[in-house]
Amino acid sequence: MIQIENLQHAFTIGRKGQEKEVPVLQGISLQVEAGEIVSIVGKSGSGKSTLLQLLAGFMKAKKGSILVNGKQMVGMTEVESAAFRLKNFGFIFQNFQLMPSLTTFENVELPLKLQGMNQKARSKRVRDILERVGLTAVADHYPKELSGGQQQRVSIARALITNAPILLADEPTGSLDTETEQDILLLIQQLNRELNLTFVIITHDEEVASIANRTYRMQNGKLEMEANSNVI
Template identity: 70%
Template sequence: MIEVKNVQHTFLIGKKGKEKRVPVLRNVSFDIPTGDIIAVVGKSGSGKSTLLQILAGFMKPEYGSICVNGQEVAAFTEAQSAAFRLKNFGFIFQNFQLMPSLTAFENIELPLKLQGLSPAIRKSRVEEIMARVGLGEVSDHFPNELSGGQQQRVSIARALVTKAPILLADEPTGSLDSETEQEILALIQQLNRELNLTFVIITHDEEVANIADQRYRMHDGALVKEGVTHAI
């Protein structure tokens, strides 16, 4: 369970001494129950990515509390945040953000190297997760030798391989055609169901928002709950 309470954030922009205060998050409060898919929709510039960055501990909120499974993460030091992030969060990006010089296998293996796991454990974990996301045959392919859908599967596998329980996704299907989008959304739903993973998905796309258990709209930094239309 993630509990976000009264989170407020302001950026200071412009030259030193003449900074302008730009409020980006205004009193944001919401709960993310474990195992739910949450969608955050909203216009460009409304504050969605800032909220994700703050949830993941990349940025401290100016004010407010973020409790992840009972731990107050907004109070962590940078080192604590980094360690917590590696254990608890996986990230899925619109542009996949794979390392071009590493194969599919090596991209997925990378977070396990950061965790200092042995080569044998890394190999078995990577093979298991590649099979689960439907990436059996492309282990030795480099990212530019993969389709967009396959690249996103690699990026999802990399997010899952550490067994992080919470996946933060920023426009995960934004670079994919509509058929591939459906495949990736089906995969997200399957992983959510089978592994009880929590997903927080930022999106402009109604199709994506439709798979969510709960949907929120960000409007000028304020987060408002919306009705959910899907019934599965």
């Protein structure tokens, strides 16, 4: 489902005429199978979030290949990348990134509006997803009226709403307490098992990484698979 080969990236720093490139990713290769949970563990600044940004098409790779469902993402235009992202990826963020002026229902519904789905179909789809993640009772609540765990469930519901086959999670439990973290990890495992969703999880938390079929460690822009990973 995802095949990354020799991915390299660097950031340009310095004033004009005095720029220099600082390597961030150095020849990353990674393969993710459909229905698999893969975690990438690393400290802040190790390059793991850059890898996720490149995979999602939010940033352009300097060199290498990113194949998703057989489609080459490197070289896509901004318009092509946005359309491909909307169809293929759902996103779960540490800080939830919910619209504060929208209710739970409206936050989850938003991607379907961007896709142009009609209101009747949208409403049914949103109700079904809210029921699946246990949010029916707070459908009319605004983010400020929800707990951290509920807000992350809204984020997950929004990631699910377009039927995207791949969910990219950036520190999905980083803002949650230990008990709530366990609830969210169980939900991720349930969705993976019941819907055959593919997850790529970026984390610094070994507990979060432990739910994965395979765990990779990112250090100094290089990626290595952990010896105890369970390849499907």
